[in-house]
Amino acid sequence: xxxxxxxxxxxxxxxxxxxxxxxxxxxxxxxxxxxxxxxxxxxxxxxxxxxxxxxxxxxxxxxxxxxxxxxxxxxxxxxxxxxxxxxxxxxxxxxxxxxxxxxxxxxxxxxxxxxxxxxxxxxxxxxxxxxxxxxxxxxxxxxxxxxxxxxxxxxxxxxxxxxxxxxxxxxxxxxxxxxxxxxxxxxxxxxxxxxxxxxxxxxxxxxxxxxxxxxxxxxxxxxxxxxxxxxxxxxxxxxxxxxxxxxxxxxxxxxxxxxxxxxxxxxxxxxxxxxxxxxxxxxxxxxxxxxxxxxxxxxxxxxxxxxxxxxxxxxxxxxxxxxxxxxxxxxxxxxxxxxxxxxxxxxxxxxxxxxxxxxxxxxxxxxxxxxxxx
Amino acid sequence: xxxxxxxxxxxxxxxxxxxxxxxxxxxxxxxxxxxxxxxxxxxxxxxxxxxxxxxxxxxxxxxxxxxxxxxxxxxxxxxxxxxxxxxxxxxxxxxxxxxxxxxxxxxxxxxxxxxx
Numbered sequence: 001x002x003x004x005x006x007x008x009x010x011x012x013x014x015x016x017x018x019x020x021x022x023x024x025x026x027x028x029x030x031x032x033x034x035x036x037x038x039x040x041x042x043x044x045x046x047x048x049x050x051x052x053x054x055x056x057x058x059x060x061x062x063x064x065x066x067x068x069x070x071x072x073x074x075x076x077x078x079x080x081x082x083x084x085x086x087x088x089x090x091x092x093x094x095x096x097x098x099x100x101x102x103x104x105x106x107x108x109x110x111x112x113x114x115x116x117x118x119x120x121x122x123x124x125x126x127x128x129x130x131x132x133x134x135x136x137x138x139x140x141x142x143x144x145x146x147x148x149x150x151x152x153x154x155x156x157x158x159x160x161x162x163x164x165x166x167x168x169x170x171x172x173x174x175x176x177x178x179x180x181x182x183x184x185x186x187x188x189x190x191x192x193x194x195x196x197x198x199x200x201x202x203x204x205x206x207x208x209x210x211x212x213x214x215x216x217x218x219x220x221x222x223x224x225x226x227x228x229x230x231x232x233x234x235x236x237x238x239x240x241x242x243x244x245x246x247x248x249x250x251x252x253x254x255x256x257x258x259x260x261x262x263x264x265x266x267x268x269x270x271x272x273x274x275x276x277x278x279x280x281x282x283x284x285x286x287x288x289x290x291x292x293x294x295x296x297x298x299x300x301x302x303x304x305x306x307x308x309x310x311x312x313x314x315x316x317x318x319x320x321x322x323x324x325x326x327x328x329x330x331x332x333x334x335x336x337x338x339x340x341x342x343x344x345x346x347x348x349x350x351x352x353x354x355x356x357x358x359x360x361x362x363x364x365x366x367x368x369x370x371x372x373x374x
Numbered sequence: 375x376x377x378x379x380x381x382x383x384x385x386x387x388x389x390x391x392x393x394x395x396x397x398x399x400x401x402x403x404x405x406x407x408x409x410x411x412x413x414x415x416x417x418x419x420x421x422x423x424x425x426x427x428x429x430x431x432x433x434x435x436x437x438x439x440x441x442x443x444x445x446x447x448x449x450x451x452x453x454x455x456x457x458x459x460x461x462x463x464x465x466x467x468x469x470x471x472x473x474x475x476x477x478x479x480x481x482x483x484x485x486x487x488x489x490x
C-alpha cells in the first residue's frame with residue numbers, strides 16, 4: 001500500500017502544467033506585440049537634440065514637470081560605445097536619467113550612434129577631443145555654467161576618465177564612474193579573450209574597419225553561457241505577466257541590439273587597454289604624437305561605483321581607479337549587484353531600489369558648491 | 375508522496391543547465407579552445423580580405439564606388455559638418471560678446487549724462 005501511495009501521479013499538477021503550456025502557445029502572438037510595445041516605451045524621458053555631428057548626437061533633457069533643478073552644475077552622461085544608450089533611460093521607473101532629473105540635476109547625454117565608414121579611421125583622441133570636447137563646450141554655453149559633472153557608464157566611464165585627464169579637468173566639476181573598467185588584466189573573460197596570443201586585433205580592424213554589431217552579439221552571450229536558456233525559461237514562466245514581460249523585453253532589446261564599434265578606437269582600446277593594461281600599470285594613456293593622458297591631471301572629486309557580481313567589468317578592474325587617482329578625492333561604493341544594476345536601479349534580486357541613484361545625487365549635491373583649487 | 379513528472383523534468387533540466395554552464399565556462403577559458411577559435415577567425419578574415427581584393431577592380435571597372443571612395447566621401451561630409459558646428463559655436467560666442475557689449479554702453483552713457 002505504501003509503495004502504491006509513493007507512485008501516485010499528481011493529475012491536478014499535470015493538468016495545470018498542460019494548461020500553462022497551452023496558454024503559452026496561445027500567448028505567443030501577444031508576446032510579439034508586447035515586445036513591440038516595450039520598444040515604443042523605451043527612452044520615455046522627453047529630450048531635445050542640441051546638435052548632431054557625424055554619428056553622435058547631444059541630447060538635452062529639460063526639467064520634468066513638478067521637479068525643480070536644484071543642482072547648479074549640469075550632468076553629462078557618456079554611455080558605452082558597444083550598446084545603444086537607452087539603458088540609461090530604459091523605461092518609466094527604470095530610468096537613471098529620469099531619477100537624475102527628479103533629483104534636481106539638469107541632464108545631457110552624448111549618444112555615439114552607429115559609426116560611419118570614415119569614423120572607422122578616427123582615433124580615440126579624436127573621439128575624446130572632438131566629440132566629448134564639443135559636447136562639453138556646448139553644454140557650458142547652453143547651461144550658462146562654467147563646469148559640469150561628467151558621468152560615464154562602463155566603457156563610457158573609461159572615456160570620461162581619459163577625457164578628464166586629457167582636458168586636465170578643465171570645465172569639469174566632478175566625475176562619476178559607473179562600473180568602469182580600468183585594470184584590464186582582471187579575472188574576467190573579456191580580459192582573457194583579448195590576450196595578444198588569442199586575438200589579432202590588427203587583422204580584424206584592417207579587414208572590417210568598424211567592428212560589426214554581430215561580432216559583439218555573438219561574443220557577449222558566452223560571458224554567461226546559459227543566459228539564453230535562462231531567458232527562454234523566464235519567458236515560459238512569466239509569459240502571462242504583461243508588466244514583467246514588457247520590462248523583460250525592453251532589456252532584451254537593449255541587450256541584443258548592439259551597435260558597431262569604431263575600428264581604430266577598438267584597436268587602441270584592445271591594444272593599450274586590454275593587452276598593455278596601460279592605465280593600471282602606468283596611470284597614463286599614450287595617444288601618440290607626444291599626447292599623453294595622465295590620471296594625475298584629474299583633480300576633481302570622483303565617485304567610483306562598482307558592482308560585485310559584474311561579469312563585464314569585474315569589480316577588481318573597476319576599483320583600481322580609486323588608488324590610481326592621486327590628486328583627487330575619490331569615493332568608492334561597492335554594490336552587491338550585476339553590471340546593469342546601477343543603470344536600472346535594481347538590486348541583486350531584481351527588485352527596484354533607489355539606493356544607487358540617491359548615492360549619486362548625494363554626491364552631486366556635495367560637490368555642487370565645491371570649488372576647484374586655482 | 376505524489377509523483378510529479380513536471381517537477382522531475384524541471385529539476386533534470388536545471389541540473390543539466392548547471393552542468394552545461396560549468397562545462398562551457400571552462401571551455402571558453404581553455405587556451406587550446408581559444409587557439410582553435412583564433413585560427414578559425416584568422417581564416418575567415420583571410421577569406422574576407424581576399425574577396426575585398428577581388429571585388430575592388432571589378433567595382434572600379436563598373437564605375438561603382440568602392441569602400442575607400444565612400445570613406446573619402448564621408449570624410450569630406452564630416453569635415454563640412456564639423457566646420458559648420460565650429461562656425462555655429464563662433465556665432466554663439468559672438469552673440470554672447472554682443473550681449474556683454476550692449477550692456478556696457480549704459481555705464482558710458484551715464485558718464486556722458488553727468489558731463490552734460
